[in-house]
Amino acid sequence: MKILVIDDNPSHRKAAYQTLGHEHELTVVGSHDEAVELVREKPCDREKLLRLKAEAEAAGYGWCGEVWAKAMEECKLPYWDAVLSDLLMPAGRKTQGGNGLQYVGTEMPIGWALAIDAALEGAKFVAVVTDMDHHSHPASAMLDRMDRGVFPVAGAKALFTNHVKRVGITGTEGPCRECGGTGKCRRANDSTYDCYTCHATGVDYAEKGKDWKDILNRLTSGEQEE
Ligand SMILES: [Zn+2]
Structure with a gap:
């Protein structure tokens, strides 16, 4: 699948490469401006377009109107199969001028807009994913009522969730601090209980990120969350 992951947190971006990078054609961006550009862009085979332009000009057709529209149609590349976005990110400057510039860099729940935009453009799967607890931010609490599995949005399958599994980032692993590396719960009187941290x-990880593969699996299987 051709997948776009949008997240301003570097750990979550690393987790995207780790969980999806091997099996999919993956693009990962960390800013609102980059995301807007990639979600709205009509992907196009530029080399082919230039070739068709040269051919049209050589044949004396010129490069406007019908000829141009036909060439654009021929050079169209597939849109994202899936667009998976964080919820809260600093607002970009691309869509702003004048008074709006005062909000550039302010964190806002932009994930909604990106997901709906992508669905309208033709993405098959869209997700808004925050690891922020619903008591920690009103924008996270807004997802509570629709966090009930996959539902349709403008022809796409959508998942809006504030529950996401986390994966350890490879290279940051070490002995689990909770259990001292024993794998057994320290709080239990006997050692029959497993450590819940590791x-x-x-083994535990100093750095963790969102399990984007689990998000994609939930989207494609369409199953309700447990
Ligand atoms: Zn442990």
């Missing part, structure tokens, strides 16, 4: 592996 799930009995004895």
Whole structure:
């Protein structure tokens, strides 16, 4: 699949490469401006377009109106299959001028807009994913009522969620600090209980990110969240 992941947190971007990078054609961006550009862009085979332009000119057709529209249609590349976005990000400057510039850099819930925009443009799967607890931010709490599985938005399958699994970033692993690397719960009187932090592996990660693969699986399987 051709996938766009949008997140301003570097750990979540690393997690995107780690969870989706091997199996998919993945693009990852960290700013609102880049995201807007990529969501709205009509992907086009530029080399082919230039070739058609040269051919049209050589044949004496000129390069406007019908000829141009036909060439653009021929050079169209597939749009994103999936656009997966963070919820809260600093607002970009691209769409602003005048008084609006005062809001550039302010965190806002832009994920909604990007996901709906992508659905309208033809993405098959869109998601808005925040790891922020609903008590920590009103924008996260807004997702509570629609966090009930996959539903249709403008022809796309959509998932808006504030529940996301986390994956450890490779290279930041070390002995689990909760259990000291034993994999067993310290609080229990006997050691029959597994450590809940490392799930009995004895290994924990200093850096973690969103499990984007799990998000994609939830979208494509269309299953309700447990
Ligand atoms: Zn542990």
